[in-house]
Amino acid sequence: MEHPLILQMQGITKVFPGVRALDDVTLEVHQGDIHAICGENGAGKSTLMKVLSGVYPHGTYEGHIIYRGSEMAFKNIKESENAGIVIIHQELTMIPELSITENIFMGNEVVKHGLIDWDTSRQRTVELLARVGLTVNPDTLIKHLGVGQQQLVEIAKALSKNVKLLILDEPTSALNEDDSANLLDLMRDLKKRDITCIMISHKLNEIAAVSDAVTVIRDGHTVDTYAVEAGRVDENRIIRSMVGRSIENRYPEHESNPGEVIFEVSDWRVEDPHIPGRLVCKDSTFYVRAGEIVGFAGLMGAGRTELMRSIFGRNYGIHLGGTIKVRGKQVRITSVASAIRQGIAYVPEDRKTLGLNLIDSIRMTIVSANLKAIKRGGLLDPDKEYQAAEKYRQSLRIKAPSVGIGVNTLSGGNQQKVVLGKWMFTEPDVLILDEPTRGIDVGAKYEIYRLIHELADQGKAVVMVSSELPELLGMADRIYTIFEGSITGEVERSEADQVRLMRMMTDTSASESESGKDGNPS
Template sequence: MDHADHVILEMRGITKEFPGVRALDGVTMAVRVGEIHAVCGENGAGKSTLMKILSGVYPHGSYGGAVVFQGEEVRFKDIKASERAGIVIIHQELALIPELSISENIFLGNEVMSRGLIDWDAARRRTVDLLARVGLDVDPATPVKNLGVGQQQLVEIAKALSKDVRLLILDEPTSALNEDDSENLLALLRGLQARGITSIMISHKLNEIAAVADAVTVIRDGRTVETYAVEAGHVDEDRIIRAMVGRSLENRYPHHTPTIGETVLEVRGWRVEHPTVPGRLVCKDSAFHVRSGEIVGFAGLMGAGRTELARSVFGRSYGTWLAGEVLLHGRPVQVPTVEAAIRHGIAYVPEDRKNLGLNLLDTIRRTTTSANLRAVVRRWLLDVDREGAVAEGYRRSLRIKSPTVDAGVTTLSGGNQQKVVLAKWMFPNPDVLILDEPTRGIDVGAKYEIYKLIQDLADQGKAVVVISSELPELLGLCDRIYTICEGRVTGVLDAQDADQERLMRLMTTTATSTAAAGTPAVGVAPR
């Protein structure tokens, strides 16, 4: 397999510059026919930039170096050109139109024509075949907005297969998927491999790389650090981490000794109805509390109701509130709006940072101060110098990789965008910080930095809530962990008494344990 005949793709000395930043500096990579090739690196290392060059998002002439595909140098001027050659990229943010059907999405811009008209019957038949190939048994007329994220991901792959794909690029394909959907997707990649399709997978999840990758390329600071072949299931995770971050991470979770004080936030009897389905409860008499200096985790399977609980407590910004009360420092408070929640010292960092956490048209400067404008206003006018100083302070202290605070948030990598969202909610100096999937789509090195930030916030006396789909993350970071199943808080354990098996048992039961109800029980921290 070392002969040039067996190499489908070579990227030779790829260099790409943006104003003030050299994103890629002579990156070289070779992918062999029929392999699943993983590309790893910290956020901002240049992985996505490299893939955008390969797929024509950044056209030939806007970068240095050469892309050789199937033995010939290619000079793609746009995405259409790369797709004609058989290269299809599926971005982390899916590019489907929610209101259109599966069929319409798959053939959008590539319609099945007959005598100058769209042949909808033929399109439907082809869609059924394509969906069967990706293992999705859904009516092609279903609007995409009615599908789960995992199913939407499969529609994207079906769309790629409709274009006679030879090289499939997946950017963080499982970042928004639960474990079952992730398993399905990885199995599908292996199935496509058996049919001769080559895949490049950008991923931070080392266990997934171990499960499916035939080779790994690690990129750090815009340069190739190393490429090596692997046996499936035998990836040296420590070697990848060392290559990604330039140092050995002895422990993926920083050591932390908490100083826990009085209860800051308590929620009792919290009942919330689904926003569009009358009668369906998304929070069923939920109760929990968080103390000063404490990091409390929320564990649950996809759809269990963790985000719904967090958003409804944060100014009732999800669903219809029916009952329950919020107490801050032992006193009942009214938080019927987001403004009221912020005023009372509650902050919420959403899991969907692109749609809910950021205004993608804004700069780092404006985003950082947006949740606390009062602090940068003087005599009813925005104090631009003060705004800049605040943003610059957070840029330095959080090590946000950007030459200036006047850069747009869209120019940042996922990890750096997450730091900007954290800065935005740290600036109002809240008492309670609710962090929803704070490390989703972020690499190992950047995760470590975010964990340190979370611990620092707790050390300042904040009450911190962390919602995460990764149980090892909750066990490594939190002091106590609540479990949720089908909208009900089903248990709570001290982190030292918890393990993945015990958490999973509580995450899959709908019965509320005595622990969740606040009755003294094993593994329940006293109030």
């Protein structure tokens, strides 16, 4: 029996200067369903949800929102939350300097006798965190959590409100497989309690696992919508609707031709900047050849990002020891500027905080890490700046009317492409990619994969960190695994599978039994 409609969005049109982001979009969601919304980056998915939740207030768009039988005219997000609609944005909105408890109950404080009841707030926080599978001290500051943990706190915050319709914008994009599975179980639990979920996602396996209906948006239009049985989603149909074409293979064919070793890290030791004595990198040793794509696999908190950031100019933690060689020569890298000078580039996992200045334009961002390349007579040349930015706008297919617009107006995936373009413009020898396809749809992922292959074919050493094991198995020539700050193994792609990698990612003893190598090139 089909459940009654909880939401109807009719003829929604939203126009920004130079861009018609939504054009006569229609969406119908049934009570208690998990409704998936798919589409390429820039298709209009997040814009539609911002219209629904009042981020874009009534009057700034055309069309009608019918929620629980009544037409809504939300002026702001507070009004939509009071109606039971809660949105969790793809880009996290926590305040880093406040605790988990303070973030969860901000604007919705637990008050007793006119004062905030911190004891009750902390206890409720512990209960909420347990529901999302997170066991941490509720007084922990947000800035001390990883991106994946912050996402779980965002979801816990949504559950603290009287939510009836929960919107999750790429909820698992920063989560590892175990945490993603936990979140999907949580969504099933919400469904049992008659809470409706709208899930924007690019992960078709997750959509297949939990969704009751799918709507596909392309270029601001609704192009397909249908009810499904969980586990029976037609992935090829979704991909065709999303990109307007069929993608036969998720990972492009590529023949690897690795050359000499050009990047080596030996006995790398880094201490946690917040917890004295705790090592986040424990004598890590690895190498990358020219033209080789080397993957790094590990569960959330294993130390992958900490390792990469500490290598890139000691950008994280307290350096205790270890050496780096580029093309056989030991180099001393103590700052980001010196890392760039040595031909190393780093595309960070958290593009919003570490990868972009959100008040800059595309053209300013693209050239920002290599200003000397656009100088003429000691001054910055606006024509060179424009030509460089336009080159990458076209080659990376960044969806924007011009390179003069702000990066804050772009979708998450297009922001990621801008970050990639910025580092490609430095013409590095070593390119470290930390979750390079996080929050990017299947069509754009294919383009990024082809770009990574092109970089390898140019002789660059590519390091690729990913939480998605199929992605590493489809792209990397060799894969290292990390567990609790230690590199626990190394395996050729031809000998790797998800079970073996997971065993190496969860057991320090795997380094001897699985790898049989010392991390040095043979």
